[in-house]
Amino acid sequence: LLKSSTRMTDAHERSFIMVKPDGVQRGLVGEIIKRFEQRGFKLVAMKMVTPQRALLEQHYEEHKGKKFFDPLLSYIGSGPVVAMVWEGLNVVSVGRKMLGATDPAKSEPGTIRGDYAIVTGRNIAHGSDSDKSAKREIDLWFRADELANWTNFSSKRRRVSL
Ligand code: GDP
Ligand code: MG
Numbered sequence: 001l002l003k004s005s006t007r008m009t010d011a012h013e014r015s016f017i018m019v020k021p022d023g024v025q026r027g028l029v030g031e032i033i034k035r036f037e038q039r040g041f042k043l044v045a046m047k048m049v050t051p052q053r054a055l056l057e058q059h060y061e062e063h064k065g066k067k068f069f070d071p072l073l074s075y076i077g078s079g080p081v082v083a084m085v086w087e088g089l090n091v092v093s094v095g096r097k098m099l100g101a102t103d104p105a106k107s108e109p110g111t112i113r114g115d116y117a118i119v120t121g122r123n124i125a126h127g128s129d130s131d132k133s134a135k136r137e138i139d140l141w142f143r144a145d146e147l148a149n150w151t152n153f154s155s156k157r158r159r160v161s162l
Contacts, residue, residue, distance in 0.1 A: 014044065015091045015128045016137035019082040021075065023124040024048075028116060029082050032125055035098060035112065041088040045138075045147045050079025058140055071121065083141045092134050095127040 017036065019029050037043065051059075056073045063069050086095065100111025104123055107114030117123045128134035138147075 011089045012087060013089065013091050013131065013134075014085055014087045014138060015095045015134045016126075016141060017084045017086050017095060017128075018126040018141075019084075020123070020125055021078050021081055022122040023116075024080055024082060026116070026124075028112075028124060031116075032112060033084075036084075036086050036095070039088075039094065039098065041086040041091055041095075042150075042152055043084060043148075044087050044150075045085035045142050046082065047142075047146070048080045048082050051077060051081060051083075053077055055140065059137060068121070075121065085138055085142060085147060092128055092131055096129060099125055099127045 017032070019032050023029065023032065033043070053073060056076055057064070060069065060072060060076075063072065088094075098112060100107030100113035102113075102123065103120045104113040104117035105119075107117070109115060112125055113123050128137050
């Protein structure tokens with residue numbers, strides 16, 4: 001009874017976050033990692049890659065046919081990008097809030113895009129928009145053995161004898 005009335009939360013939720021080529025060029029990789037770390041999320045995978053077109057066609061398949069599709073793929077494909085997986089409670093929705101609106105003109109100050117970007121075509125970073133997208137994107141960008149299985153002991157309230 002208690003279980004069914006308790007809101008289900010998943011502390012192991014994961015999101016795919018990518019620093020786009022403009023974020024890398026502008027030296028914002030550390031800043032973006034810092035924000036996710038300090039918010040309390042756990043980094044479980046990270047790599048710098050120049051993504052192949054086939055990967056990007058799948059990653060952005062929902063936008064196929066739109067006028068910005070080809071410029072978008074050229075831009076992201078120019079690389080390198082920093083692809084990451086972050087884990088924690090509500091990381092997908094909180095991650096989207098931390099990124100800010102797609103169009104930086106509409107992103108609130110304090111968000112990544114709101115602090116560092118001006119135009120939609122160069123908006124610094126990507127974040128999964130749903131749990132389903134996150135799973136799809138993580139599978140696309142990472143092999144299972146590239147995801148680290150580790151415990152953040154400093155975030156646990158436990159007594160450690162030294
Ligand atoms: P996101 O989920 O906030 O990244 O936004 P979308 O999924 O709608 O779009 C994916 C990415 O395509 C955006 O982050 C932008 O980099 C790019 N994009 C979206 N709309 C436009 C547009 O109208 N013009 C251009 N140049 N790029 C766009
Ligand atoms: Mg999107």
